[in-house]
Amino acid sequence: MSESPESAHPRRAGTFSRRDALRYATALTAAGLGTAAAGLSAPTAAAAAPTLIDFAARQIPAADIRAAGHSGVINYVSTSRPGSNFGAKPITLPYAQSLHAAGLIVVSNFQYGKPGGTAPSDFTRGYAGGVADARTAWQLHTAAGGAKNAPVFFSVDDDINRDTWNNLALPWFRGINSVLGVQRTGVYGGYDTCRWAAESGVIGNSQVPGYRWAWQTRSWSNGQRFPAAVLYQHTIDTASTPGPLVGGIRVDVNDVMAQDCGQWNKHL
Template sequence: MTGVGIDFSFSRVAASSAKAAGYSFAASYLTDLDTSHRAKAWTASEVAAYRAAGLGVVAVWQGGGSDRTTAWRGGYDRGRRDARLAAQQAGALGRPEGSGGRPVYFAVDYDVRRSEDFAVLGEYFRGIASVFDPPNIGVYGGRATIEWAQRAGAARWFWQTGAWSDDYRVPGIHLYQRIPSARLGGYEIDIDDAMQADYGGWFQGGTVMPDMWIPGATRRPLGDTAPMNGGGKKVVWHITSNPGGNLKLANELGWFTSGGSGAAPHVLYSPITGETAQMYPADSRSKSVVAHNREGTYVIQVEIVFTTEKTDYRSLLDPRLTWKNFGVLLAWLRQLGIPDVWPVGRPAAFARQTASAAQWARSGHFGHNQIPDNDHVDPGPFPDIFARFPAGSASPQEDDVTPDELLMTEVPRAALPNGYVPRVWELLRSGSAFLEPAVADLKAEVAELAAKVETPAPVEVTVSGPELEAALDAKLDKLADMVVAKLGKRMEA
């Protein structure tokens, strides 16, 4: 035994309490955040506090649904699903991934014994391995589960619980959870023995190796890596699209991993769908920029799948862009040590803004239009990503479009797609009281029409389905016109 730590779920133990009690690490959960079990999940502030205290952090995935102890019965598909969520949450919390990364233990909180159950459990972990980085897959369970995982090669990290173990500790485990539970400062905890010096803690001794691959992103490694020269830690933002205004990430990925590999970036990201793909690890150069692509510890090239050509978008400030999952990408950049600064300023137009030698030597964020020795003008006006996705958050803040950004974005009525009205309404939520009477009127008319449609026989139904749909469409069009009129007034103000 090389150390003693604790694990907890709904009882949240402060880092200061754990350290004062002499523990060297703590373990807690990643889980379904849309259930009540989100209360037992690690938060960014808790992880930061444990790291600052010099304590290790261990994470275990267990879903939050009613099937949380038997989720493995869902086999391969459930394994993929759980691994994807675990990678996203852990990435947002700063877990390093890849060959130098840190594990997540996947809980099998059940006494698995039957051969047919182990076959299903094998499919579950096969699904996990199809998404999660295999060197960092861990398993939590009783003696039979741990011994099976070791034989089957289903995991590389092993956390055995004393439950279902008959006081036997399996050789080769990393952690052992004692039973019964204990208490610390009024909170219920479990005590865990670290059976190896490296038990899988993310920040053992307060240090961490940065992750070279984005958690949860699609990986298409091109293989022809090349080392960096050292220096600043940087990211360069581009936009890219196939001719014709095609904005599908799959098309771009197909191009960059075949005929376009000579210009491939590290990362592709879609602000429309939230899809992310990676082709080079962070510690290699990529090829989106030929000159200067090795001048730093990292020079991460990110191609955003976006264009203003043959589309009705003006810039990346367009409020229809969701920027889904962007927080995970930004958290990854931050854990590489890339600071939240623009040495040349945030790109404000499709125009050159070339960095000086001193500016390019600094760490931070750059537009393609700012890189020396090229004539590109992308990415154009860029959103305030640091405000929208503050450190420790993988989701945009509520006020995710600033008034200045809104004024720079034209929203013609003809360009409003189906379903866009709620998005515009969201942007105007700070001053949307003018919509309330219209909404109340619309609801009343819908209720009246619905009552007529649902009137039981023998009364004749006087409003048909198409008529109801047409009436609703007319009302929504009217509501959309009101929204656009309000936008126009804000732009003129």
């Protein structure tokens, strides 16, 4: 997640195979990836996946996102933590409308707390916290025009072990499921977190067979790739390794790994 320069995610090199590239050879526009992705309709073996950016500092104009070659955004349906004032949290209806008007897609993500922040990591808040977070996320998602059947990706922005998953994160996701249902619940996290979420049955399915609502970050993944992830965060903005500038803001960059990655305009 791209919130502040003090975020410290390890980076590992990633590759995009010939097989992966060829998966994007057809139906990108029909899949709702917009005109920004239409130019990728005939990739070669060396071609890259369509990309989405995530950021928090402020709203980046749609024209700047298009000019940078990205297909859309993953934007927050959560508010800023105490003591912070992120201009892109939460996404607003006018901003979402400007993105759609430019042919860009929008995917929803929830993150309020973080390790070492002024609010604790969301996944530590248990079942009741999951209920509250899901209600907040859905209110902000729908207020911004988010599709009624689109998922929200809930962040586990930390390197957790299996005990932490079982005892803290899983009850939180069960609370989220009780409000949104499994099919509208997604996860952001490292390889193990994505795998455990899928195995525990707390995240839904993409319309593309074999894919789940998992947004994997390269952080804490030790070079492993979760094959069912619809999104893969390969570039993370940190103080030591800044992300690319888009509209004057440093951003994270994510590969779209399935034609249905949870974008609003595919889940009306």
